[in-house]
Amino acid sequence: xxxxxxxxxxxxxxxxxxxxxxxxxxxxxxxxxxxxxxxxxxxxxxxxxxxxxxxxxxxxxxxxxxxxxxxxxxxxxxxxxxxxxxxxxxxxxxxxxxxxxxxxxxxxxxxxxxxxxxxxxxxxxxxxxxxxxxxxxxxxxxxxxxxxxxxxxxxxxxxxxxxxxxxxxxxxxxxxxxx
Amino acid sequence: xxxxxxxxxxxxxxxxxxxxxxxxxxxxxxxxxxxxxxxxxxxxxxxxxxxxxxxxxxxxxxxxxxxxxxxxxxxxxxxxxxxxxxxxxxxxxxxxxxxxxxxxxxxxxxxxxxxxxxxxxxxxxxxxxxxxxxxxxxxxxxxxxxxxxxxxxxxxxxxxxxxxxxxxxxxxxxxxxxxxxxxxxxxxxxxxxxxxxxxxxxxxxxxxxxxxxxxxxxxxxxxxxxxxxxxxxxxxxxxxxxxxxxxxxxxxxxxxxxxxxxxxxxxxxxxxxxxxxxxxxxxxxxxxxxxxxxxxxxxxxxxxxxxxxxxxxxxxxxxxxxxxxxxxxxxxxxxxxxxxxxxxxxxxxxxxxxxxxxxxxxxxxxxxxxxxxxxxxxxxxxxxxxxxxxxxxxxxxxxxxxxxxxxxxxxxxxxxxxxxxxxxxxxxxxxxxxxxxx
Numbered sequence: 114x115x116x117x118x119x120x121x122x123x124x125x126x127x128x129x130x131x132x133x134x135x136x137x138x139x140x141x142x143x144x145x146x147x148x149x150x151x152x153x154x155x156x157x158x159x160x161x162x163x164x165x166x167x168x169x170x171x172x173x174x175x176x177x178x179x180x181x182x183x184x185x186x187x188x189x190x191x192x193x194x195x196x197x198x199x200x201x202x203x204x205x206x207x208x209x210x211x212x213x214x215x216x217x218x219x220x221x222x223x224x225x226x227x228x229x230x231x232x233x234x235x236x237x238x239x240x241x242x243x244x245x246x247x248x249x250x251x252x253x254x255x256x257x258x259x260x261x262x263x264x265x266x267x268x269x270x271x272x273x274x275x276x277x278x279x280x281x282x283x284x285x286x287x288x289x290x291x292x
Numbered sequence: 293x294x295x296x297x298x299x300x301x302x303x304x305x306x307x308x309x310x311x312x313x314x315x316x317x318x319x320x321x322x323x324x325x326x327x328x329x330x331x332x333x334x335x336x337x338x339x340x341x342x343x344x345x346x347x348x349x350x351x352x353x354x355x356x357x358x359x360x361x362x363x364x365x366x367x368x369x370x371x372x373x374x375x376x377x378x379x380x381x382x383x384x385x386x387x388x389x390x391x392x393x394x395x396x397x398x399x400x401x402x403x404x405x406x407x408x409x410x411x412x413x414x415x416x417x418x419x420x421x422x423x424x425x426x427x428x429x430x431x432x433x434x435x436x437x438x439x440x441x442x443x444x445x446x447x448x449x450x451x452x453x454x455x456x457x458x459x460x461x462x463x464x465x466x467x468x469x470x471x472x473x474x475x476x477x478x479x480x481x482x483x484x485x486x487x488x489x490x491x492x493x494x495x496x497x498x499x500x501x502x503x504x505x506x507x508x509x510x511x512x513x514x515x516x517x518x519x520x521x522x523x524x525x526x527x528x529x530x531x532x533x534x535x536x537x538x539x540x541x542x543x544x545x546x547x548x549x550x551x552x553x554x555x556x557x558x559x560x561x562x563x564x565x566x567x568x569x570x571x572x573x574x575x576x577x578x579x580x581x582x583x584x585x586x587x588x589x590x591x592x593x594x595x596x597x598x599x600x601x602x603x604x605x606x607x608x609x610x611x612x613x614x615x616x617x618x619x620x621x622x623x624x625x626x627x628x629x630x631x632x633x634x635x636x637x638x639x640x641x642x643x644x645x646x647x648x649x650x651x652x653x654x655x656x657x658x659x660x661x662x663x664x665x666x667x668x669x670x671x672x673x674x675x676x677x678x679x680x681x682x683x684x685x686x687x688x689x690x691x692x693x694x695x696x697x698x699x700x701x702x703x704x705x706x707x708x709x710x711x712x713x714x715x716x717x718x719x720x721x722x723x724x725x726x727x728x729x730x
Contacts, residue, residue: 124363172369175414179448226427234430
């Protein structure tokens with residue numbers, strides 16, 4: 114069972130940078146203490162548990178289609194705008210009614226479009242969860258809104274615990290913790 | 293256009309907001325005001341991070357701009373890296389040539405293929421086929437869209453081999469690269485590139501069969517031009533009105549002025565609005581295209597100059613053919629150079645460079661001191677240069693469709709903007725359109 118975690122966003126655009134930031138923090142959380150016990154081939158340096166890959170994604174979301182090909186479980190972390198309080202964190206399924214408003218944009222497509230396109234082409238992982246953190250500030254060069262930063266830390270802790278726990282064990286008894 | 297049945301709009305003032313919230317809220321907006329049967333006003337409002345980046349760059353070490361400016365755009369980081377490298381190398385009096393130059397060109401080909409494939413398949417083609425988006429297109433034409441995505445991935449793969457990764461390549465530095473690609477890595481691109489070239493030829497055929505509105509606006513074209521190659525990373529600044537000057541004279545001819553409705557500046561060349569991008573490159577440099585790309589263009593019914601902005605989709609497809617061809621040429625002739633980069637010692641001076649980003653000419657200018665500190669930076673991105681012409685195209689569309697219902701008019705306006713492939717973050721992000729009728 115392979116898991117891919119992707120934090121999507123633009124580092125230079127305020128709260129939109131929450132995705133890549135969460136991915137970097139999560140990778141750090143998962144990596145260092147687990148390094149020594151596991152010296153498998155290819156594992157030349159500390160990394161997340163086997164079967165788990167965590168990447169920040171700051172470019173064209175459509176490129177993710179190729180990254181998630183063959184992955185069993187996909188975890189996306191992204192900024193959302195729903196009108197909720199800043200930092201509100203929600204977990205969505207792949208069928209959540211994201212507004213695909215960028216689909217007819219002039220240039221570039223978003224995560225919702227990447228998911229929809231994956232579905233249209235039959236190229237979606239079996240399990241998908243989208244963690245959305247409510248974002249408010251998108252100005253160029255702006256820092257993260259404090260409530261958003263807190264939400265990122267909380268989500269990283271939660272996913273870190275879950276992935277750190279689940280991933281090594283699923284090798285033995287697959288099917289692991291759902292829900 | 294496939295003339296929609298005109299339906300007189302309701303009397304009175306109508307104003308419609310198209311909320312185009314996406315990753316980052318719409319910084320690009322198009323405002324159209326119609327009074328009765330008269331078009332009053334068209335304003336494309338675009339947001340321009342490069343201005344902000346010019347500020348970031350002052351005081352930085354001269355080795356940093358290639359990486360910093362690459363962050364301006366997630367779609368064309370290579371263009372920013374290349375323009376900044378060349379400008380800073382020019383300031384230091386260094387020329388990077390031979391195989392290192394070829395490898396840079398190969399990296400750039402990857403970006404062209406990737407960016408053009410995205411635009412042609414996912415953004416532009418749906419307009420011609422009556423689909424609201426590339427996703428809808430994929431539902432009905434799965435194999436076609438898969439071909440587009442395969443092309444896009446190949447472009448990414450080229451960028452990964454040269455740049456280290458596909459987003460914001462980390463392997464580019466002043467003087468060349470941090471690490472040279474292994475011969476085997478380059479050779480492994482050969483087969484996929486051959487397949488991609490076939491896909492690109494099929495793409496040209498496919499898009500050439502679309503129905504195009506019969507328009508031929510007379511716009512000034514500006515692009516780099518080089519006697520020996522289809523200009524991508526080097527050349528003189530040329531227009532189809534006779535200008536042909538070195539890049540260092542760019543600012544003597546191109547002027548930018550503030551307009552009230554946009555953070556971007558409106559550019560003119562020798563006093564006239566102009567456009568950059570595939571149509572301009574193609575018109576000025578048709579003779580330098582590879583024979584195969586020329587043949588594909590002819591078979592697609594293109595003349596050596598094409599002025600219909602809607603046909604930019606065909607020209608983009610032809611440029612994908614060229615980029616595949618050129619990438620193959622570079623790989624086939626490649627012999628590893630001795631070093632991955634040449635020394636670029638700092639010296640006080642000023643350097644200029646233009647390269648051809650997928651959507652048009654991208655100008656960088658830097659002034660550095662003898663310690664290599666950046667004193668001044670100037671970036672002129674492609675979309676800002678074409679902005680006046682994009683507005684003019686929208687005006688033409690609106691004038692021709694004043695009696696069309698607002699939602700249809702919106703779509704037509706969006707298409708007119710989309711023809712120019714405006715950049716995601718260097719200017720129009722996600723377009724928000726307002727049509728106001730009185």
